[in-house]
Amino acid sequence: MLKSERLKTILQIVNTQKFVTVDELAQALKVSDMTIRRDLNELHKFNKIMRIHGGAQILSDPSRIEKSYKQKREIHSKEKIEVAKRACNLIHENDSIYVGPGTTLELMVANLKVKHLRIVTNSLPVFEVAKNSPNNYDLIMIGGSYRRISGAFLGALANSELATMSFSVGFVGVNGIKDTSMTTANLEEGQTEKIGLDHSQVKLIVADYSKLDHSDFHQFYDLRDVDGLITNHGIDPELEKHYSQFTTIYK
Template identity: 40%
Template sequence: MLKTERQQSILAMCDRYGTITVKFIQEVLAVSDMTIRRDLEELAQKKQLLRVHGGAQKMTSEEQLISSIEGTKAANELSHNEKKKLHTKEKEYIAKHAAAYITKEDDTIFLGSGTTIELMTQYIEHDSLRIVTNSLPVFNLLSETKRFELYLIGGLYREKTGAFVGSIANEAVQKIGIKKAFVGVNGLKGTEVSNFSIEEGTLQKIVLDNAAEKCLVSDANKFDHSDFYNFYDLRKIDALFTDSTLSAELKSYYQQYTKIIQ
């Protein structure tokens, strides 16, 4: 049997049974243990299945989507639409808890760019708030409710994230007193908080420095990872909102730097 035929057979077995063992593949294809293991490693590297102890497992549709999108993440920033498709349940969970942290009427709140923060707009309960944002999607979502005093920070528009950045935006946020700021991240590594864009990171740093309470939102897969630009020190953050999938080990490690809210 040719290698391509053998690997197609392995993928077909994965699709049918979900999880298969090396021993089972051996019995079906009558090839050596070493050959099967090489095939499984190669298919796993191609993101066509998941390698598990003693065999392999079919990838879910979401895992396939994440693999295909994040495969180029190191070199390219994901688009706004691509990010919206990733870790949706986790982001929904974070958004609810972060929005519940807004407890006082008449506060000035800053909401940054990012798909998790966009979801927060659905769960803000208080009406008497002044909300400042540099995110066009966040502004559009909030303007539809007609509930808040809204301020959209202008500047250079970044289509990738729907955010306004640059010197005009930086100057504007420097003059605003913020009670609570919510900022999204692309990576958390030790005390370093990072994202892809220097321009967005610069504005986020200014906002966090000016805020009485500094909050980050991040799904668990961003922990112990770093992106291109380190824009803040985690030890200065008051609260970090994440989802319930964060491991106890990582939570314990990062709690030495800030308060983790799940």
């Protein structure tokens, strides 16, 4: 197969499947992993696909391009602070908690009142906030491949570390919740958050009401499998009624 034909085929596969790994493409096209990586890098260079660790995914709709964590800090800031403080009320002395990436979770850690706590996170911004706390928390940073746009560490190393731990409570954010689907912009980020939730005795989602009834690229968890959704007091009554079918609403 000529290179031009191979690139066209790869692009068709990515656009159809939304996400594909290097191994899957190598097997489908009967070429080496190295050849596929070069092809993916070329397609990414010309803005045909989004290159991610281990494979590629379809380009997002320009209107839904993922914002960086610094940009997200400026959006719905009042609502995020309200939700963050409410989440703090569900943390108790001597808890061991997993905190995923997200600006609302940064605010949660910044507003903690408990004195004795173990915090495990794969988010560099969350780690920095916890490190600067006047409380001397037992703080564990999960390593891995760094995703600059969200400030999160992901991938096999992060996942294997998290899988050896257990937590009293796990807190994760979302880019959107649509019915029972909890979604995020990046597959690997979702995989790591899933492991954090799976190893938590109590699983809690922290999301202001702008995230409800919206979805993003990757579904990483089912709302029916979590213990609660922490959101704003001013949530629309119809939305509250709808989502309370699937989990407990804290508002």
